């Protein structure tokens with residue numbers, strides 16, 4: 001292997017040559033004639049003229065080499081159901097689903113909205129769409145009716161696929177009333193709604209528009225539906241961003257570029273080999289689920305484990321038992337799950353045989369140093385933080401162990417990934433930052449294969465939102481703020497929205513959070529900036545304590561607050577000192593574990609936090625409100 005540095009340089013200096021080589025990883029029914037079309041920046045089209053199909057590459061292609069290998073292992077600790085599908089069986093299920101969809105009129109280019117819990121039928125439905133050339137738009141099952149309605153109106157699907165219910169932490173959530181309400185609210189009326197009946201919701205709606213999948217599956221049991229060969233740049237799917245910072249954007253992905261980028265990432269970043277087993281604990285409603293539960297592991301001939309349930313039910317050892325039982329080699333989840341596991345009995349981790357596990361990957365939010373150290377020490381295996389967005393579809397920053405095993409740096413997801421011309425830039429001038437200088441993380445044109453092609457039916461929003469925010473430069477903004485050291489390691493300091501300006505000093509909320517979380521009493525922390533007449537902005541901190549009982553008295557609380565403020569003083573200087581440190585029992589987060597700083601800041605400034613679609617537990621917001629109302633002790 002070349003060194004990381006050479007590898008990265010080659011991918012930037014000659015992307016055509018670099019990606020022409022990588023494109024050999026997938027099957028092209030018709031070869032492409034141009035690697036990259038740069039005629040209309042900031043748009044880029046990869047592998048122009050090539051025709052391929054994601055379902056063919058993920059499933060059909062493996063029928064020759066690994067027909068009896070498990071493609072999908074499904075485990076639900078909510079229902080106690082466990083199922084295995086070989087590549088042959090997965091292929092058959094996808095064909096049944098594709099035939100059923102086709103019988104309902106779904107064809108190439110149509111949108112199919114998938115509103116499903118974590119069940120195998122979700123995988124069948126997504127890959128059936130890929131097979132037919134239909135565009136799937138998966139909406140996270142935790143979304144409420146108004147959010148679902150907004151996505152129905154934006155994507156204009158010809159079909160919705162849903163289930164009677166989801167389950168979480170032992171609680172059944174009926175889906176059909178939510179779909180019913182969303183359909184009532186939406187302007188667009190999809191002609192059909194296909195229902196996967198798990199027989200979980202006894203109260204499920206019996207509306208006449210719901211079409212049961214089971215009889216269709218029987219009817220099409222032996223169906224074979226050929227793959228539609230799509231031009232590389234035709235859309236494969238639309239996935240809306242989490243909406244942490246505002247109105248969600250419909251990220252449109254292509255076919256060929258995505259297949260090539262994911263297949264390459266499995267070798268260079270994830271070191272996944274055909275026959276390996278990968279467990280990505282995320283949800284199909286998020287990009288990590290699209291890319292690393294479904295497409296990438298299957299494209300590369302792995303076995304993928306799909307899990308419905310929480311990491312702590314029936315107990316905090318459940319994931320480690322899965323590793324032992326299924327000989328899992330690669331595991332991928334979010335730091336928030338590891339923080340949850342960290343609060344569990346450490347003995348649980350030692351009770352399972354984890355010898356099969358090679359690497360743990362974490363992404364989605366900052367991996368704080370205490371969590372990184374804890375899990376790294378506990379597992380004794382490499383922990384690979386990787387940074388990316390729904391927009392990019394695959395990692396932008398990581399230690400790329402399949403290229404060169406460089407040492408990790410605590411608190412940093414590593415270096416720019418090959419293909420990404422990643423530069424930190426000064427927000428006011430647009431000039432590249434010197435090492436150590438904070439700035440916004442940007443990407444140069446063209447974005448590598450697999451990244452968003454545009455905003456769904458809104459090219460202007462793609463240009464205006466992503467390519468027009470850095471002064472004097474035509475670059476893509478991630479809207480994240482970071483710093484790069486001499487060695488190339490990048491640390492994420494927060495979102496550009498979260499940058500605080502205290503008396504003229506620019507600070508990322510992440511920096512203050514890291515300082516606070518280094519204090520032994522702190523389990524979790526959120527820092528937000530609020531307007532201040534004197535300083536422009538001040539920082540407010542909200543902390544969850546490891547042992548709240550130990551600080552029950554007012555006196556103990558004030559001492560702790562003073563101590564925490566001192567910790568920040570020591571690490572960042574008095575300028576970063578939070579105006580107040582509030583103790584709360586939990587922080588408001590999205591269902592994907594992202595802190596809702598925007599909502600906390602709104603409450604702190606006495607504004608309405610607005611629409612909070614995916615909030616994990618609304619009680620957390622109430623707690624923030626109460627903490628804000630509590631006078632200083």
Ligand code: ATP
Nearest residue numbers: 241242243244245364365366386387388389390492
């Ligand atoms: P929206 O864009 O709609 O506000 P969102 O940004 O939360 O929603 P995602 O695409 O799911 O939607 O999240 C991507 C963001 O998550 C990144 O831009 C970054 O802020 C954060 N992130 C992801 N991975 C990491 C990581 N390894 N370290 C730090 N932050 C990360």
Ligand code: MG
Nearest residue numbers: 241245389479
């Ligand atoms: Mg975002």
